[in-house]
Amino acid sequence: MSEFLLYNTLSRQVEPFGPADGVRVRMYTCGPTVYNPAHLGNFRTFLFEDLLRRSLALRGWSVEQVMNLTDVDDKIIKRANERGLTIREVTDPVVDIFHTHRTYLRIQPAEHYPRATDYIAQMITLVERLIAKGVAYQAEDRSVYFAIDKFPEYGRLSRLDTREIKAGARVSQDEYTKDNAQDFALWKAAKEEDERVEAAWESPWGRGRPGWHLECSAMAMDILGETIDLHAGGVDLIFPHHEDEIAQSEAATGRVFARCWCHGEFLLVDSAKMAKRVGNVWGVAELQEEGLDGAAARHFMFGTHYRQQLNLSSDALEASRKAVRRVGDLAARLATAKGAPSALSAVAVEAEADVRAALANDLNAPQALSALFIFVNRANALLDQGGDDVAALERARSAFAVIDGVLDLVPGPIAVDDALATRVAGLIEDRKAARARRDFGESDRIRAELAAEGIVLEDGPEGTTWKRT
């Protein structure tokens, strides 16, 4: 088997990757904080992870993916208090929306979607281990912190020397009780507003709630084991989130937490980071309002390598909408063809190999897309020639299935009700009659009438077909 290359943030190099057991890739991906519907920046990362898991599967490994749902944090607690709800009442609907949007973008479901609030016991156990090892302590404010001085490896992932932080950096001023300003909270002592919204639990250190980083370590190790193969997320999680995960996990177990760390770059809008505080947030809802198919969104996201920043624009989405239509048209053509020239077989074999190679080379999706479109072009040209080689056609179908099994770019049929289908069929018959008597004025009028509704008629050798745009 050929090797599978991935960029590992730990080494800052592209290196060969494979699961420790040679069979199954255990991967943990940091999921959404279910406070607001995730925005497209979040989904760029989830789409990168979708491409990753599908590419690993294509390579022949099975994948066991965990994506956590952070359902307890400051913002959620604040909102629950404002609305007089419990945190669960705030987060449940957002979890539903997340899965709706995930489905729209065709992101395959992970094997596990653990919620932080369902793993309180495991988190408490982890903190106990850290205290027993002497790397965590309870401060005067009753919260428990991790002492980064006790973990010499701290900073290895982010390559940040915390002593070097200077002017210009955002540095919190209000942490008085910690031994060291960089120590991070494992367990936060409960406040009244936490209790009010059911965001506090019993623990050996008094009532409280978990710190942000703790859930990922506890859930990853509980579900996947103390050493996992792959851990992925957005670049902004490198520090402090992933750095802290490594510290608390490895300090507790004495083992490597994650063998490989992968991080996806940002989605920008007007060359600036997409963030709620900047007010330039696009969500899945906006794409749906414009009638954009999830396949087009995937094409857009895969058009740029995952480690490069990507700028969002209406023009780019429009280009993707058209590109993906071309893929869908070929899919339909392959499905209905009766035969093809024999040369199609070699073209298909080459395309499939090129796509596999591109994905195995650090998920080079742009290059995979290039190979796909070369295939689209060549296959169309050959199908135009006609031919009766059924085996070659079958080979092309299977190659296309493999390629699209990863990229998933065929736009879905837009829902059509029976009444519309019947009406269009009737109009097509009327137009056929008009054309037969060479009444092209009437023929064009019917076509224009349907075009106004977004329906395009295509006259082919087999008759007239239609589709929505």
Next chain:
RNA sequence: GGCGCGGUAGCCAAGUGGUAAGGCAGCGGUCUGCAAAACCGCCAAUCGCGGGUUCGAUUCCCGCUCGCGCCUCCA
């Protein structure tokens, strides 16, 4: 201030020590009653600027410039 990433055709964007994928847009043609789709052809890149290494650099090194990100809870 520290660290990191990027500047490739009108737009988006791969890639390579031996003059550059693909998508979108544009132009001409085939097909069609006309279209659409498809196909054929064309157009379009001194690969940010200045040095250096090399037989040869867009690709390696140095400097500069512009843009973006990270430096405590934001994918």
